[in-house]
Amino acid sequence: MANLTTKELSALEDLLSMEQLLIKKYKMVASMATDQEIKTKCDQIANKHQEHFNRLMSHLN
Numbered sequence: 001m002a003n004l005t006t007k008e009l010s011a012l013e014d015l016l017s018m019e020q021l022l023i024k025k026y027k028m029v030a031s032m033a034t035d036q037e038i039k040t041k042c043d044q045i046a047n048k049h050q051e052h053f054n055r056l057m058s059h060l061n
Contacts, residue, residue: 004059012056019053022046 004012023046030042 012059016053016056019049019056022049023053 026042026046026049030039030046033039033042
């Protein structure tokens with residue numbers, strides 16, 4: 001992996017924070033949903049954002 005600039009690291013941190021927030025929000029909505037279809041879709045979206053988060057984190061390792 002190439003060394004990241006300060007600007008790139010800052011952007012990566014911002015993206016990680018946004019992904020974490022989206023994961024939390026969709027998990028919260030899924031937990032509150034009474035409609036199973038909505039619950040399932042929110043869980044799927046949360047999982048997709050978790051994948052994004054994991055992929056971004058891999059750039060830091």
